[in-house]
Amino acid sequence: QTVVTQEPSLTVSPGGTVTLTCASSTGAVTSGYYPNWFQQKPGQAPRPLIYSTSNKYSWTPARFSGSLLGGKAALTLSGVQPEDEAEYYCLLYYGGTWMFGGGTKLTVL
Amino acid sequence: QVQLQQSGPGLVKPSQTLSLTCAISGDSVSSNSVAWNWIRQSPSRGLEWLGRTYYRSKWYNDYAVSVRSRITINPDTSKNQFSLQLNSVTPEDTAVYYCVRDLNWAVAWWGQGTLVTVSS
Numbered sequence: 001q002t003v004v005t006q007e008p009s010l011t012v013s014p015g016g017t018v019t020l021t022c023a024s025s026t027g028a029v030t031s032g033y034y035p036n037w038f039q040q041k042p043g044q045a046p047r048p049l050i051y052s053t054s055n056k057y058s059w060t061p062a063r064f065s066g067s068l069l070g071g072k073a074a075l076t077l078s079g080v081q082p083e084d085e086a087e088y089y090c091l092l093y094y095g096g097t098w099m100f101g102g103g104t105k106l107t108v109l
Numbered sequence: 110q111v112q113l114q115q116s117g118p119g120l121v122k123p124s125q126t127l128s129l130t131c132a133i134s135g136d137s138v139s140s141n142s143v144a145w146n147w148i149r150q151s152p153s154r155g156l157e158w159l160g161r162t163y164y165r166s167k168w169y170n171d172y173a174v175s176v177r178s179r180i181t182i183n184p185d186t187s188k189n190q191f192s193l194q195l196n197s198v199t200p201e202d203t204a205v206y207y208c209v210r211d212l213n214w215a216v217a218w219w220g221q222g223t224l225v226t227v228s229s
Binding site for chain 2: 034036045046048051052055057089091093096097098099100102103
């Protein structure tokens, strides 16, 4: 049973930098897992932020970036804003199927 | 501008079949670059990818292991839409269901979501 693991919660100060990670129980996450990242606020659908590890959409704020870090997919927020407080989910591709991580609750405090 | 419009009942009885449809505008269900997915979200199970259908000279389907014995996703080229059927539902299948477009591994275009409650 494959599991995708994210930090359950993180706290960051406004203006600070935080990195969220996404690990796979099958081993190191590579570009072939096509990591996607989503932001979700209460009562809203997930909002796509990043696809294929590091690619941004036209609506993705510049302070969000994606990468591979130490065998995991990573989402870094630089210059965090209060409105970045949300749940963040990663999504990994396993050669035909996708699997979500459990999400990271990001608190901006 | 791609838009996905979901339809289907919000209440399903236990042991019956959950059926949802996703109408596509701004793209074709038969597009060779796209996969059409169903994803659900519940407090107990979080976000869960259920399956997809896609066309690459012929039709293919992939399903999550957790629902593989109960799920069918079908394209309807005449109406440019695709559907989800989930059989033998239980209260555990209560969730918000989304249809989602995946363009070259960019899982980006989501339907509005449909809350489906399984209850007698």
